[in-house]
Amino acid sequence: MDVILIDDEHLPLRQLKKMLESEFEGINVLKTYLNVHQALEEVSTLNPDSVFLDIHMPEINGLELAAHIQEVHPAVEIVFVTGYDRYAIEAFELFAFDYLLKPLRLPRLKKTIQRLRQKIETSPEQQKEGVMLRCFGPLTVQAPGQERKQMKWRTAKAQELFAFLLHHHGKYVERGTLLDLLWPDFDVDRALQQLYTTVYHIRQALQQAGLTEITIRSGRELGGSYRLELGGSIQLDYLEWEEQLKRIKEPAPHTIRDYEKLLFAYEEDYLGVYDYMWAEAKREKLRRLWRQNYEKMIRYYEEKGDYEAAIPLAERMQELFPLEEDSYFELMRCYDAVGSETDVEEQYQLLLSRFKRELELQPSEVVLVWYKQWKQIRQSNTR
Known part of the structure; x- marks a missing residue:
């Protein structure tokens, strides 16, 4: 669980950090802040699961800061830490997750951490986390918390057939289209045998990689066809990237760091390391989308x-x-x-x-x- 700590006093900030890191496994204190303005600026970039926040601070009231944090990072859980219990009702009206009184007591803190873990583990954001198929650059697989990995393909044709079906995932692709794409110089019988063998090799590769939620179904549609289906926990990086850009919409002080993160996440073109001509239209669409948002950000910076x-x-x-x-x-x-x-x-x-x-x-x-x-x-x- 990733957390950040905000307090205008150095000693309680250091004590809370020490308690969290020494008493609890899996707690990652991303950063501590004495400066509330810096904390607000960086919270969306750090993307913490929870913020431990003092209420009584001279520069800005902790309740106001919590409201601003929830505006830029709605999924974050706020835990107030303060010596002023008269703020409790107002704090919970702001949907604070919990409220801890100073001086902190370990048994009470343990209850808060336990409840936080339960809440985060059952949140929609955590539930949807799954295997990411990365199509920017080389086609790779990334499990949560792990590095990107190349799948082991029996042949280059197996890799391209998988990529082509993934490109059209959820839709049936006519068998004749696949034969013309991959074995245009073969006679029909020989090409069909290559297709059946290659589909078998893809299914084996998916099984060996543990990607059991990815299936290839054959159907009678269009005189014989194939469709690749993705299970609910399988994500595609380019679709996730497009969706996040749509949610941000326009550069603004509270979204600019997210904008930067997304534009720098575009490391390479869609399947850009492969000479797949059929992917060019999608490549160009994503390039245009990147350019459009690049222009928005450049104009924003120039105006500022x-x-x-x-x-x-x-x-x-x-x-x-x-x-x-x-x-x-x-x-x-x-x-x-x-x-x-x-x-x-x-x-x-x-x-x-x-x-x-x-x-x-x-x-x-x-x-x-x-x-x-x-x-x-x-x-x-x-x-």
Whole structure:
């Protein structure tokens, strides 16, 4: 269970941290805070299961802070820790999970931790946690709390057939479509034998990997077909990624860290390490979605004048799309805004060399004019 602790006094903060870490197994104190504003800013990024929070603090009332925390991280459980019991009724009206009085007593704290564990283990968020099939980059499997793993496929055809059925999961795919895709040069009888054997190998691979909730069903629809079905605990990373972006909607002070986390989670294109032409439409859709949200965040940072925060995002854009000039131009403007002339020059020269080498093109007129004017201003300032 992941927790954060907030108190304006160092001693009780240290004592609570020591009690939680020494007396309870599986309690991970992510961070302790004396600064309430920093805690509020980072809570959605840290994504704790619970927040232990003092009520009586000079900068902001703990009840108000709890309400703000629940706005940015609705699933979190709030446990108030204070010496002022007159706040108890108001605290529970804010849906606080529990209320502990200082000085803390271990038996009472044990009851709170026990109830927290029961609540978290039965929460919808925990119930839905299961195996994640990761399709950004190579196709891998990730169990909760474990590293990504490659599945062991008997042949490259088995991997592609699984990926294709996963791409169309929940829908029947005509047998003839699969034959044309994977064995276009085989006669029908030989191609069918390859298909049956490959489906058998996929089922074996799923069994060996313990993915018993993933099944391949054959049907008579469309003159013979196959459908891949995912059990309730199986998740797909790209679908989860899209859903989270939809929930956030727009960059705002309380969502910007979640926005950053999602955009940096896009490490590679959908099945991007494979030469699967049938996946290109989905790749392009997800690329566009990333670009659209990248533009929202860049505009947000520019309006706030936070060019330092925009730089890592533009660098990520450049890594993903090295032959698009937007990121180079964005980085040139950001580096100019923070006074880094060397980096402006470096980005411009990098843009020139890549465009000439890969595309045999010059940058756009907009970039060329901007750079020329920037250069003139620099030279005039040095005279």
